[in-house]
Amino acid sequence: MSEHIFRIWRGDSSGGDFVDYKTDVDDGMVVLDVLHRIQAKQAGDMAVRWNCKAGKCGSCGMEINGIPKLACMTRMNNYSQRDVITVQPLMTFPVIKDLVCDVSWNYEQNLKISPFKPSPPDSDGRHRMMQEDVDRIQEFRKCIECYLCQDVCHVIRNQGRKDRFVGPRFLIRAASLVLHPLDVEDRIPAVRDELGSGFCNITRCCTDVCPENIGITDNAIIPLKEHVTDRYYDPVAWILRKVTGRIRSGVE
């Protein structure tokens, strides 16, 4: 057991400040355990959003010493006893209370992605896909929607482009459909226009904070950008389209 100081943001949409809590920490604890201990013993009304406590639901995202993390997967032995541990809500979204913020904007972005549209099944009523063809989209579908990538993305956080850019989480969701072997919807125009793929300038901050280690930038966003480039900015394809009047499929 050791003693630590937690500096926690307390407040609501009208304002707030950091409050220090001195607390005991047991072996093997994660930051979320400590927050619960503070809640039970010192601050019964401190708001914390959490759920599975095993890194599978993505509810407990917060900024710990300035870095977006899941509180349930951040072990206390990462920190020395001398460190003050600063905890604040995800700063990209409006705060509701204490460590809880309003992430409803993300749910609105999801609606911009049109539903999965599968090709018809084989005559036996089943779909065939080979594992190697779904490995990549299964990587994207590991996403637990913790929104840490959305929080850290400077297009949303600093440039305030919530109006034009859906953020990394929803680009990987779009990529999981574009690369889905059964999906027949042409999604490339939407990727460029409604989802705003051009706003990403590949700083890879999202990839760095992803608790599921999804290759957000390299495996999803860059391939999507390439699709857009091929469609709209490839001169050969442009001439070909003019001549034949055909639009190439988004799925290659």
Added chain:
Amino acid sequence: MNTDTATIQTFEHDVVIIGAGGAGLRAAIECSAQGLDTAVVCKSLLGKAHTVMAEGGAAAALGHNDPRDNWKVHFRDTMRGGKFLNHWRMAELHALHSADRIRELEEWGAVFDRNSDGYINQRPFGGHRYSRLAHTGDRTGLEILRTLQDHGVHQGIHVHQECTALTLLKDSDRISGVFGYWRDSGRFVVFKAKAVVISTGGAGKCWRITSNSWEYTGDGMEMAYSSGADLIDMEFTQFHPTGMVWPLSVRGILVTEGVRGEGGILLNSEGDRFMFRYIPDRFREETADSPEESQRWLEGETSARRPPELLTRDVVAKAILEEVDKGRGSPHGGAFLDIAGQRDAELIKRKLPSMYHQFRELAEVDITKEKMEVGPTLHYMMGGIAVDGETQMTSVPGLFACGECTGGMHGANRLGGNSLSDLLVFGWLAGRGVGVYIGALGNSPQVLSDQVEQARRDAVAPLNCDDGENPYLLHEELQYIMNKDCNIVRTGDGLERAIVELHKLKGKARRVQVSGASQYNPAWHEALSLRSMIVVAEAVALSALVRQESRGAHTRLDFDGEHEEWGKLNVVVSRQADGSMGVRKVDRGSPPDHLAAIAYSNLDSLEGGVHV
């Protein structure tokens, strides 16, 4: 804070579904498909429900990996696993429809792992005769929930998230709506509805060591009980044999049965593979009797029998408990689970990525090199709200239930993988049931203001109490009582003691006090959910005391083994006129002939002459 009932925010829908896990979302999609104005009310954000914690897979007799499989074998396995106490018709409907429900998810975008033919791959699991679990690595629940969510948001379903339902409203005997509050603002809300579907999951938070999250406080069971529905089979609480045991802060978190499905073995501190010593007679014929035979099974030899680690959960959990009791446990009081010695590192990382991640991050154990330490954890409740098997309606007109919060389908013990398929099948059936009910409904039931006012007064009581009890400490007390006297093995004396203690706790809970305002106040949330947990805990203890035998997940040290007469009875709990909890035995009647024939038949006759 609302002070006046007349000013409470009110929504009106045809149907309100409480809970947004797999069962709730599947029910919502079906209600919407029936043309109903459909709303979902959920305590967490959409997409965070406990379904995401389901790891291993969804059981369905697709027959992709073994053509001998079919719904009848699945049904037979389910009945045997449930020790023949399952609701016959529910078990039949489940086995009949789960394959279609899985295929339907693929139409909605789910990406299950593939076998070498390109079809949905199926994984072996405890109690299932053949490889039967459609899965996506070890995060199948997330795959299913996300698929339902992403499909559902385009079906015109209203989602009221971070909203807790507290009380069901009735117009004479019929359901007329739900009273609840927004967790962020603390403001009250009324949902007027012609029908309500409860899909709130279990109540694992009554126990100290559980794989369940904070949401699992039995709200739906309590609401249904309080409005007149029966609770059935409450004594059957499933302890999953493999939860994490260390570090203490993660004690109870699930280690998927998929580890054993992929070849993981259980060892005691002496290095003995002890499960060979715990094979029940009923399963002896179908279980390997040596490590050599288990190895051949793992290598895919169809004539080899399944390893004993894949016996049903009740058997494995009790075996681990006994090894620990005999002084042969691991350093932190569990058993060793070893996959490193059975499979190469690449396969482990590919098939069990989230287990690899979970142990590396939370316990600093590399499961591709080291053994895990595991022990039993309260995981699932077989018992719950009694429903009609066809329609999922309770005895209260307009009140439906589906998923873990219901009882009957799994009998005395649930097979792994039968929960994800359960919530798909019965969520779908509940939606259809609601459609039929509303279609036949004459005038709309009304919300009565005196009920709303009473519910509001009950809800604010903890905020107005001076010098009362701390809800967090009362919750700890509840968990202590349940872990001590209503746990994996039980005695009459212990259960009687638990019931007395629970009565005392109920008294204290009436005087619970919280400080601060109602805006996002976790102490208030805790105080309100405590009421539900105590009702569920009392129902479990009373039912466990009545059932004087050991069957499936219910083990009485003072009543050894299954008793034939108890196989004919269900234990049912209901609220009495004076507000007390009544418990009674209900005769199960005789099973339908065609189902009894399947359940008791030998395997050869069910496999349709298919040979591999």
